[in-house]
Amino acid sequence: xxxxxxxxxxxxxxxxxxxxxxxxxxxxxxxxxxxxxxxxxxxxxxxxxxxxxxxxxxxxxxxxxxxxxxxxxxxxxxxxxxxxxxxxxxxxxxxxxxxxxxxxxxxxxxxxxxxxxxxxxxxxxxxxxxxxxxxxxxxxxxxxxxxxxxxxxxxxxxxxxxxxxxxxxxxxxxxxxxxxxxxxxxxxxxxxxxxxxxxxxxxxxxxxxxxxxxxxxxxxxxxxxxxxxxxxxxxxxxxxxxxxxxxxxxxxxxxxxxxxxxxxxxxxxxxxxxxxxxxxxxxxxxxxxxxxxxxxxxxxxxxxxxxxxxxxxxxxxxxxxxxxxxxxxxxxxxxxxxxxxxxxxxxxxxxxxxxxxxxxxxxxxxxxxxxxxxxxxxxxxxxxxxxxxxxxxxxxxxxxxxxxxxxxxxxxxxxxxxxxxxxxxxxxxxxxxxxxxxxxxxxxxxxxxxxxxxxxxxxxxxxxxxxxxxxxxxxxxxxxxxxxxxxxxxxxxxxxxxxxxxxxxxxxxxxxxxxxxxxxxxxxxxxxxxxxxxxxxxxxxxxxxxxxxxxxxxxxxxxxxxxxxxxxxxxxxxxxxxxxxxxxxxxxxxxxxxxxxxxxxxxxxxxxxxxxxxxxxxxxxxxxxxxxxxxxxxxxxxxxxxxxxxxxxxxxxxxxxxxxxxxxxxxxxxxxxxxxxxxxxxxxxxxxxxxxxxxxxxxxxxxxxxxxxxxxxxxxxxxxxxxxxxxxxxxxxxx
Amino acid sequence: xxxxxxxxxxxxxxxxxxxxxxxxxxxxxxxxxxxxxxxxxxxxxxxxxxxxxxxxxxxxxxxxxxxxxxxxxxxxxxxxxxxxxxxxxxxxxxxxxxxxxxxxxxxxxxxxxxxxxxxxxxxxxxxxxxxxxxxxxxxxxxxxxxxxxxxxxxxxxxx
Numbered sequence: 001x002x003x004x005x006x007x008x009x010x011x012x013x014x015x016x017x018x019x020x021x022x023x024x025x026x027x028x029x030x031x032x033x034x035x036x037x038x039x040x041x042x043x044x045x046x047x048x049x050x051x052x053x054x055x056x057x058x059x060x061x062x063x064x065x066x067x068x069x070x071x072x073x074x075x076x077x078x079x080x081x082x083x084x085x086x087x088x089x090x091x092x093x094x095x096x097x098x099x100x101x102x103x104x105x106x107x108x109x110x111x112x113x114x115x116x117x118x119x120x121x122x123x124x125x126x127x128x129x130x131x132x133x134x135x136x137x138x139x140x141x142x143x144x145x146x147x148x149x150x151x152x153x154x155x156x157x158x159x160x161x162x163x164x165x166x167x168x169x170x171x172x173x174x175x176x177x178x179x180x181x182x183x184x185x186x187x188x189x190x191x192x193x194x195x196x197x198x199x200x201x202x203x204x205x206x207x208x209x210x211x212x213x214x215x216x217x218x219x220x221x222x223x224x225x226x227x228x229x230x231x232x233x234x235x236x237x238x239x240x241x242x243x244x245x246x247x248x249x250x251x252x253x254x255x256x257x258x259x260x261x262x263x264x265x266x267x268x269x270x271x272x273x274x275x276x277x278x279x280x281x282x283x284x285x286x287x288x289x290x291x292x293x294x295x296x297x298x299x300x301x302x303x304x305x306x307x308x309x310x311x312x313x314x315x316x317x318x319x320x321x322x323x324x325x326x327x328x329x330x331x332x333x334x335x336x337x338x339x340x341x342x343x344x345x346x347x348x349x350x351x352x353x354x355x356x357x358x359x360x361x362x363x364x365x366x367x368x369x370x371x372x373x374x375x376x377x378x379x380x381x382x383x384x385x386x387x388x389x390x391x392x393x394x395x396x397x398x399x400x401x402x403x404x405x406x407x408x409x410x411x412x413x414x415x416x417x418x419x420x421x422x423x424x425x426x427x428x429x430x431x432x433x434x435x436x437x438x439x440x441x442x443x444x445x446x447x448x449x450x451x452x453x454x455x456x457x458x459x460x461x462x463x464x465x466x467x468x469x470x471x472x473x474x475x476x477x478x479x480x481x482x483x484x485x486x487x488x489x490x491x492x493x494x495x496x497x498x499x500x501x502x503x504x505x506x507x508x509x510x511x512x513x514x515x516x517x518x519x520x521x522x523x524x525x526x527x528x529x530x531x532x533x534x535x536x537x538x539x540x541x542x543x544x545x546x547x548x549x550x551x552x553x554x555x556x557x558x559x560x561x562x563x564x565x566x567x568x569x570x571x572x573x574x575x576x577x578x579x580x581x582x583x584x585x586x587x588x589x590x591x592x593x594x595x596x597x598x599x600x601x602x603x604x605x606x607x608x609x610x611x612x613x614x615x616x617x618x619x620x621x622x623x624x625x626x627x628x629x630x631x632x633x634x635x636x637x638x639x640x641x642x643x644x645x646x647x648x649x650x651x652x653x654x655x656x657x658x659x660x661x662x663x664x665x666x667x668x669x670x671x672x673x674x675x676x677x678x679x680x681x682x683x684x685x686x687x688x689x690x691x692x693x694x695x696x697x698x699x700x701x702x703x704x705x706x707x708x709x710x711x712x713x714x715x716x717x718x719x720x721x722x723x724x725x726x727x728x729x730x731x732x733x734x735x
Numbered sequence: 736x737x738x739x740x741x742x743x744x745x746x747x748x749x750x751x752x753x754x755x756x757x758x759x760x761x762x763x764x765x766x767x768x769x770x771x772x773x774x775x776x777x778x779x780x781x782x783x784x785x786x787x788x789x790x791x792x793x794x795x796x797x798x799x800x801x802x803x804x805x806x807x808x809x810x811x812x813x814x815x816x817x818x819x820x821x822x823x824x825x826x827x828x829x830x831x832x833x834x835x836x837x838x839x840x841x842x843x844x845x846x847x848x849x850x851x852x853x854x855x856x857x858x859x860x861x862x863x864x865x866x867x868x869x870x871x872x873x874x875x876x877x878x879x880x881x882x883x884x885x886x887x888x889x890x891x892x893x894x
Contacts (some may be wrong), residue, residue: 069833070870240834241822243768243808250767303758379835380868428835429869458775496770671777680860682873
């Protein structure tokens, strides 16, 4: 037993399940008693700490407190742990942490809640403890915000691996009666070269528990990394090529039935009445439920449930949103912005005197940009299987915040958190959509009503029309250039619909004066984080306006950005790399154009150059060059894949993404009217990675997205002289 | 009872002949590798082979498979478990991210190479344009298909 004071983590060795289980907790209190049975299978497994398990076969299991939705988090975090532990990579296994509040990531909670918090070392334990409580209250066992590697990996997994290694070394030193400093570790072996002794880690797992806990384990410096920085193959891929990977929708519970659901088209309306006369008579139909906020049909098979649901007619009550359409929504934005005028709204950031800067400017530029609502359109529609019986509840699904999902099920079932078991599976796409729990709540309510296990699956139509959307927005800019064409004044006001806000509130460019304001606008739709969150809008706004300013200054977009980044060498290197990759400045065929954009987000710096071919009726993006600096790249192939993925997600939105509202209801329903990028439209993507600061890591899942839309629209301007100020591109005619 | 052959085995299914093959495979036969994505043949996640040809199982009724052979993602590896060359190429090129669309992608790719062992890039795009991947792994899909067709070897990713 002992205390591990670093960041208020307290560790303890504990026996559980009749076997000696070794533990080092990385959380306040002593969670090992409770966690050990969740992680271990029998007597011959040793729990080294809440993040790593060592069994008698010398297999090291990394316990990953994040969910896998394709971002490669299982593998990247395991690489970080295994490297610090000196584990043999081929003998590393991966286990997703149970949905337990002890796995709530305080480091995530802290970064999420107070991203720039700096506290004196003396106060650190108190502050971290307070944040941990807050994070737990919010249920932050969360995968999102591109946080896993830079927060959990950097702070928890590496520390846990290093601590485990040091304890094993101490145990071997004690047994072998040699100084710990003479013992080396490699490939899950402890080695004492002088005496020729060499034993596997597992031999000392038990003894390691009795060692004093390292106060501050020593982490490797980059020149000693063996596994970090390597393009290790992802652990989850083999089962994703043979059909054996289990997603939430694949839950198989004996005796389960299937539910199809339909909610009122206008979000927020309720089902006043329904006619289910035909549905009742249809084969396989077991129950038809008016849940108030939606209708559910439960049947022996999902198709039967869907068929029956399709025959039901329902009446909904009137809401204030019933008359709302897109024109009215953007008119509302305009009126709120007009009302805010030159000084209203909420001030987000201000430096220098923008008004004077603008008044004195030699050249003044003004522009307004708009982006639409967007759906997530994960490939796996929302779904959840639930079984409520005998004061207990089991829930199967894929969710980005399993603790939240468990709490949502408990609330819906009217049970305590401890009476709910949540089984998380692979997520068939997350992108922020699976961070909200509406579908967990719905399935649990249905299961509570039936008493037997029910798998609820949303149709694609429900998934599209009942999403938690990326907000639409209008953003207005005024910029001033001096006589030399230098940007001296930046004034921006934009609409804002959804918190928490995670947007670039300060331009990352060096501008003498700037002022940024927002106006909150009420809206009936539900919103949620959408890959890269506010950066998806503001990256387009900012990088479009910078390009307009460059043009007004008579300068090349790349050269203009270089001037603004002159004092930021790390930023400049990223920008220069992308420009160089693209052959910036070299000749292109007629009606082809090149556009550049640079957006730092989630701690990573990303610049992109897009090439477009405007010779046809629609823009064709042919090439995208990407330079990215996330500090240090843990898995280069995985990070590259995230860049490619972010580009496709962002390019889809730029070309097509458009959720529109008529009479208060979302008009899109499926991939025919909410089209997404397909393989025949896929540009060639080239990625270069830069390790610019190994102590401050950035994320990978989201930062690849924000630059693509402005890179493309800036390229369209270069090719055609047409400035795109409103997305998607499908709204514009280029004939 | 409707008789059909699934992955080389004779099966009898007691279901409405109008039921889409997707739900028969997933629910009646308890083979969940084939995925539901859109229900209207727009996304390709449900792709299986019917007598060797790729079909969208969400929009093809069970009656169309009566007396015929269906192959799903669970049925393309060799009997000894050796993965199909397309599956191997998929791992080598590290194609899947979330993985949800990949059964359909692989079934479309295997059908393409069966019919056209050395497709051009344009033929790859044409054959695969019906399969959506929201993680956007299209570049890797192209690479993996070219590798499986021995047109190009992808860059090695470490084990």
